[in-house]
Each structure stands twice: as C-alpha cells, then as structure tokens.
Amino acid sequence: xxxxxxxxxxxxxxxxxxxxxxxxxxxxxxxxxxxxxxxxxxxxxxxxxxxxxxxxxxxxxxxxxxxxxxxxxxxxxxxxxxxxxxxxxxxxxxxxxxxxxxxxxxxxxxxxxxxxxxxxxxxxxxxxxxxxxxxxxxxxxxxxxxxxxxxxxxxxxxxxxxxxxxxxxxxxxxxxxxxxxxxxxxxxxxxxxxxxxxxxxxxxxxxxxxxxxxxxxxxxxxxxxxxxxxxxxxxxxxxxxxxxxxxxxxxxxxxxxxxxxxxxxxxxxxxxxxxxxxxxxxxxxxxxxx
Numbered sequence: 001x002x003x004x005x006x007x008x009x010x011x012x013x014x015x016x017x018x019x020x021x022x023x024x025x026x027x028x029x030x031x032x033x034x035x036x037x038x039x040x041x042x043x044x045x046x047x048x049x050x051x052x053x054x055x056x057x058x059x060x061x062x063x064x065x066x067x068x069x070x071x072x073x074x075x076x077x078x079x080x081x082x083x084x085x086x087x088x089x090x091x092x093x094x095x096x097x098x099x100x101x102x103x104x105x106x107x108x109x110x111x112x113x114x115x116x117x118x119x120x121x122x123x124x125x126x127x128x129x130x131x132x133x134x135x136x137x138x139x140x141x142x143x144x145x146x147x148x149x150x151x152x153x154x155x156x157x158x159x160x161x162x163x164x165x166x167x168x169x170x171x172x173x174x175x176x177x178x179x180x181x182x183x184x185x186x187x188x189x190x191x192x193x194x195x196x197x198x199x200x201x202x203x204x205x206x207x208x209x210x211x212x213x214x215x216x217x218x219x220x221x222x223x224x225x226x227x228x229x230x231x232x233x234x235x236x237x238x239x240x241x242x243x244x245x246x247x248x249x250x251x252x253x254x255x256x257x258x259x260x261x262x263x264x265x266x267x268x269x270x271x272x273x274x275x276x277x278x279x280x281x282x283x284x285x286x287x288x289x290x
Contacts, residue, residue, distance in 0.1 A: 033143055036130040038107055042091055050132050051086040057138065057147050058084055060214050068217050070197045070204040072162075072256060076155035087132060087146055093154050097126075100158040103166075105150070114173070114181055121170025124163070126153060139215035142244050152208030153192070161260035166192065168263035176268060183237050183271045190236040190251040191259065196220065196228060198254050203228070206256075219246050226250055227283065233262060237274035240282045248283040 036044045046054075065074050080096055082088050094104035106125040120127045128149035133141045141148065156162040169192075173184055195207040203221055205211055210220045220226070223246075229235075231251040239249055253259065 033131045033133075033145070035108065038090070038130075043089060044087075044107075044130055046087050046132070053132050053135065053138075054087045054147060055084055057133075057212075057214070058082065058151060060138075061151065061211070061217070064214075064217055065211070068205055068221055069211050070199050070206045071201075072159060073156055073204075073206050073211060076158045077151075079158050080155050082151065088150060090128065090130075093150055097154060097157050101160055101163040103157045103163055105154060114178070118170045118173030121166055122174055123170075124167060126157060126166075128153075140213050140246070148208060148212040152212030156206065156208075159256060161256040161263075162192075165259040165263040168267070172267035176271070180268065180271050183274060184267070186237050186239060186241065187233060187267070187270075189241055190239065190249075191231070191253075191262075194220070194247050194250060195231075196250045196252045197256075198252060203252065216246050220250055228252055230254075231258065233265070233267075233270050234274045234277065235280075237271060238277060238280045240279065242284050242287060244287065245284065 036046070038044050065077070079100070080093065090105045090107055097103040097105070101124070103124040103126060105128050106120055107130050108127040117127060126149070128146065129144050130146050132147055133145045157166065169184070169188060173181070176184060191207070193207050193209040195205070196210075197204055197206050205217060205220055210216050226246070226248050228250045229252065231253050236251050241247060241249070
C-alpha cells in the first residue's frame with residue numbers, strides 16, 4: 001500500500017520557471033541539446049559515445065559518494081543497480097521504482113504546460129529528459145540531462161518520505177495560482193535539487209543537482225564560499241538563486257522525516273507567509289542578459 005499526501009529580470013524568471021516546472025524546457029537559442037525519442041517499443045537508442053559518457057560519469061561519481069552523499073542515497077543507488085556500460089532504459093528504472101513506491105519515469109521530449117509537470121508528479125510519474133551531456137559539459141550542465149534525471153533523482157524515489165514529498169509538491173502545484181510557480185520552484189530547488197543533510201558522518205548531500213555534478217558534489221560540502229543553513233521552508237521560499245552557477249546558499253535538513261513532515265503541510269500557506277515577509281536579497285551577482 002502506498003502513502004499519499006495531500007533584482008529578477010523577466011527572462012531569468014522565465015528560465016527558472018522552465019527548468020523546474022518543465023524540466024527540459026530549454027530554448028533552441030540557448031542550447032543545442034535535444035531529448036531522444038523512444039521507438040515504438042519504448043526503447044531509446046543511444047550512440048556508443050553517449051553510452052561512454054554515461055560510463056565515465058557514473059564511474060567518476062561512485063568513488064566520491066561515500067564521503068559526500070548521505071547513506072539513504074547510497075543505499076537507494078544500490079537498489080537501482082544501474083548499468084555502468086550503457087544508459088539505462090526508462091522502463092528498467094520504472095520497474096524498480098514501482099516495487100518500492102509506485103513511481104515510474106515518464107519521458108518528456110518537448111515543452112509541456114506547467115499543469116502537466118505538476119500532474120505527472122502528483123500521479124507518481126517523474127518527467128525525465130532523455131539526452132546526455134557532451135564531454136565539454138561533464139563537470140556541470142545547466143540543463144537536466146538523463147544522467148541528472150536518472151542517477152540524481154530516481155534513487156531517492158524508492159524512499160517513501162522523499163516520494164511523498166515529491167507527490168505533495170506536484171499536488172501543491174496543481175492547486176497553486178500561476179504567480180506562485182516561482183515560489184514553488186525555490187522550494188524544489190533547495191530540497192530535491194540542491195539539498196544537504198546532517199548525518200552521523202558529517203554533512204552530506206542528497207539533492208539531485210549535487211550528486212549528479214562532479215564539480216558541485218565537492219564544492220557544496222568543502223568550499224568555504226556558500227552559506228549553509230538549516231531548512232526553514234519559508235526562508236527557502238524567500239531565497240533567490242541562479243541556475244547557471246554553483247549555489248551560494250544551501251539548506252540543510254537533519255533527516256528525511258523533515259521532508260515527510262513538510263509533505264503534510266499546506267505549501268500554499270507557506271508561500272503566502274513568504275510573500276508577507278518579502279524576498280531576501282540575492283547573494284550572487286546579477287546575470288548579464290543580452
């Protein structure tokens with residue numbers, strides 16, 4: 001039985017909306033990446049070079065995980081048992097997720113409406129881009145590729161607490177006014193994408209954007225540059241960020257029960273309170289836009 005729970009430039013804001021709410025909504029003028037389309041049998045045919053990129057990424061990340069990722073993520077990664085010599089097919093990933101929490105992976109190959117993104121999460125379907133980064137983008141990629149989606153996101157969807165929060169986030173998005181989408185994006189960003197967690201072994205990462213990035217995995221935990229503070233949902237909702245740099249602020253939870261409890265709160269009420277208090281000033285330089 002599965003548990004169910006209920007100074008920004010306009011163009012920067014649009015890009016934030018697209019990254020979080022669409023997951024693969026990147027425009028042709030800003031990227032050359034395109035998602036791969038499954039064939040009639042649901043199989044995506046990757047090239048030998050694309051499979052080698054997957055191999056190089058996963059074999060680079062694995063040795064760093066014991067000292068940088070939390071035990072929950074490492075254990076979940078073992079459950080997924082991803083191949084190292086090729087990019088896994090989405091149905092293979094879905095079969096494992098279904099056994100644990102009833103989730104599956106849904107390929108997204110084009111722009112989808114905001115409501116569609118939330119609908120997928122609310123019905124335990126994780127939308128995934130199906131391209132993989134090129135070698136020049138191995139350390140950090142602004143767009144979410146298949147390595148980020150599968151290696152970064154799907155393992156923790158085997159954890160009922162993490163899965164419950166993801167589902168609740170989708171349902172909150174469906175209930176939210178369009179003007180609240182950017183606020184919801186911040187909560188997703190500072191937890192599911194770039195969250196840190198206190199453990200008995202010290203500070204560790206669990207966010208998909210960190211564990212899937214060879215560069216940010218070390219930076220998030222070892223650099224003296226970023227601010228790290230305990231997760232207060234309203235505080236996170238008030239905090240701006242940029243998607244094209246290593247983060248300047250990370251929010252830390254003490255255990256995954258925090259996300260489970262957050263899944264049961266009224267996220268729209270939290271947004272209302274964040275608006276009442278006002279937004280924090282950015283801790284990063286404003287991006288220049290032509």
